[in-house]
Amino acid sequence: MELCSFLTLDSFITDPLTHDFMRKALLMSSLVAAVCGFLSSYLTLKGWALMGDAVSHSVMPGVVVAYALGLPFSLGAFIFGVGSVALIGFIKQKSRVKEDTVIGLVFTGFFALGIVLVSKIKSNIDLHSILFGSPLGISLSDVKQTIFISLLVVILLSIFRKDLMLYCFDPRHAKTVGINVCFLHYLLLTCLSLAAVVGLQSVGIILVVAMLITPGATAYLLTDKFDNMTIISVLSAIISSLIGIYISFWFDLETGGSIVLAQTFIFLFAFLFAPRYGIFKLKKFFAVYK
Amino acid sequence: MESIKYHNFRIDAENICVDYNGKVALYDANLRLKPGQICGLVGMNGAGKTTFFNALTGFVNISKGKIRINGESVRSAQKDQTIAYVPQSEGIDSQFPINVWDVVMMGRYGSMNIFRCPRESDVQAVKDAIERVDLTDHLSTPIGNLSGGQRKRTFLARAIAQRASILLLDEPFSGVDIRTEKLISELFIQFKNEGKTILLSTHDMIHVREFCDLVLLINKTVVAYGETSEVFTPENITTTFGGISPDFLFGPES
Numbered sequence: 001m002e003l004c005s006f007l008t009l010d011s012f013i014t015d016p017l018t019h020d021f022m023r024k025a026l027l028m029s030s031l032v033a034a035v036c037g038f039l040s041s042y043l044t045l046k047g048w049a050l051m052g053d054a055v056s057h058s059v060m061p062g063v064v065v066a067y068a069l070g071l072p073f074s075l076g077a078f079i080f081g082v083g084s085v086a087l088i089g090f091i092k093q094k095s096r097v098k099e100d101t102v103i104g105l106v107f108t109g110f111f112a113l114g115i116v117l118v119s120k121i122k123s124n125i126d127l128h129s130i131l132f133g134s135p136l137g138i139s140l141s142d143v144k145q146t147i148f149i150s151l152l153v154v155i156l157l158s159i160f161r162k163d164l165m166l167y168c169f170d171p172r173h174a175k176t177v178g179i180n181v182c183f184l185h186y187l188l189l190t191c192l193s194l195a196a197v198v199g200l201q202s203v204g205i206i207l208v209v210a211m212l213i214t215p216g217a218t219a220y221l222l223t224d225k226f227d228n229m230t231i232i233s234v235l236s237a238i239i240s241s242l243i244g245i246y247i248s249f250w251f252d253l254e255t256g257g258s259i260v261l262a263q264t265f266i267f268l269f270a271f272l273f274a275p276r277y278g279i280f281k282l283k284k285f286f287a288v289y290k
Numbered sequence: 291m292e293s294i295k296y297h298n299f300r301i302d303a304e305n306i307c308v309d310y311n312g313k314v315a316l317y318d319a320n321l322r323l324k325p326g327q328i329c330g331l332v333g334m335n336g337a338g339k340t341t342f343f344n345a346l347t348g349f350v351n352i353s354k355g356k357i358r359i360n361g362e363s364v365r366s367a368q369k370d371q372t373i374a375y376v377p378q379s380e381g382i383d384s385q386f387p388i389n390v391w392d393v394v395m396m397g398r399y400g401s402m403n404i405f406r407c408p409r410e411s412d413v414q415a416v417k418d419a420i421e422r423v424d425l426t427d428h429l430s431t432p433i434g435n436l437s438g439g440q441r442k443r444t445f446l447a448r449a450i451a452q453r454a455s456i457l458l459l460d461e462p463f464s465g466v467d468i469r470t471e472k473l474i475s476e477l478f479i480q481f482k483n484e485g486k487t488i489l490l491s492t493h494d495m496i497h498v499r500e501f502c503d504l505v506l507l508i509n510k511t512v513v514a515y516g517e518t519s520e521v522f523t524p525e526n527i528t529t530t531f532g533g534i535s536p537d538f539l540f541g542p543e544s
């Protein structure tokens with residue numbers, strides 16, 4: 001990794017590809033990014049950012065318990081992800097405490113439980129890789145699980161793409177025309193838990209919520225069509241993953257953090273220069289100079 | 291005999307109660323509407339107007355009472371696309387990335403296959419509906435770029451495309467321009483002639499006198515219900531609005 005080796009763009013891109021772990025990291029992270037990006041457009045429109053944060057943190061004890069019992073970590077994460085949402089709903093209904101407060105206290109409680117469990121269960125669980133992700137050290141069984149979950153989420157979202165859009169836009173109409181709104185609610189929640197599980201391998205539990213909201217927010221600034229929003233969201237998520245991994249490789253930076261930072265920069269770019277909704281409204285700018 | 295009696299009514303709500311986690315929003319409410327009737331739903335904010343709509347569409351469950359739509363359950367009315375709901379402007383995220391065509395197409399979702407692929411007939415229904423509300427020039431306009439009146443017409447077109455026989459409209463005249471108001475009132479006459487049943491909530495007393503055959507005054511429960519000419523009296527209105535005199539509501543001239 002000498003400085004002169006990335007003087008040319010060609011070697012900047014191809015050199016890391018000679019390493020097996022880098023090829024795997026780039027592929028898996030792109031897949032995970034695509035899944036999270038797809039879901040992201042629904043979450044941002046539904047206003048579920050905080051919910052995404054809650055679910056992704058709450059999966060922590062599930063992951064730890066699953067590891068300790070030798071079960072697939074996705075199973076544990078899924079149970080705790082959905083469980084946290086059920087608990088949030090229950091406390092909200094049975095007490096006078098406001099919803100955002102309930103969300104905050106439930107997910108921090110779960111998260112704390114996870115940390116305590118890690119310290120108690122002396123096994124080969126690497127707290128650092130759960131918290132911050134480890135796309136470069138992903139194991140073969142994890143690869144299989146990630147591919148399986150990712151495909152499952154993509155298939156579910158593709159089948160119910162339009163129904164979910166309607167559910168986010170106008171649930172009352174959905175119900176009126178006989179669409180099962182309750183099913184869609186839990187479908188979205190299930191996809192959220194599953195995406196959080198695969199996402200945490202790339203960027204870790206703490207930052208996975210960024211994978212679930214930033215690409216959607218970026219896309220929302222760039223288009224007025226839902227289908228385009230999904231495409232832009234997926235693309236920006238994949239591109240950020242690739243950029244993040246390359247940057248972390250060449251400059252020896254934390255990978256998860258680099259991926260999320262890349263997403264944040266893309267968002268900032270859209271925020272400033274988006275044709276219609278950016279601060280500087282490039283469209284108007286060009287119109288003047290035509 | 292019993293079922294024949296029910297079939298005379300499009301909407302037959304009997305002693306319905308709705309509560310949200312123990313808080314009563316509506317109790318012992320009754321409503322019977324026949325085909326071709328237009329009924330105004332009048333009450334204060336929080337009097338249970340939206341709750342009444344929600345109960346009829348099945349968006350909330352009733353805790354007591356019975357609702358029959360064309361003599362059948364709310365569930366089967368949903369499956370049959372019998373009821374269309376036109377939301378209040380505030381109830382919709384106007385920044386949602388969707389255009390007029392796609393919103394109106396949502397009226398057809400209930401009768402499409404699971405992937406919601408539009409058939410020829412769906413496309414035609416959407417086209418016709420958009421034409422009837424005079425938005426043909428705005429097919430691909432994002433709803434965020436429409437005026438309040440145009441947006442209202444978009445949702446009305448969705449209800450038309452759905453081909454429902456019952457229309458529930460939440461504040462159809464609030465925040466719309468004169469042109470839209472005129473177009474909506476013309477459509478109401480057409481709907482009436484087509485035999486559709488309309489229930490609309492409104493704050494505007496003049497509209498009630500203008501189109502509504504029947505009026506339902508509510509304040510958590512039914513204060514008065516019947517022919518507009520008989521029921522829509524200053525006394526009843528005062529009771530509905532918790533003692534505020536109709537002079538204040540209508541302005542001094544009425």
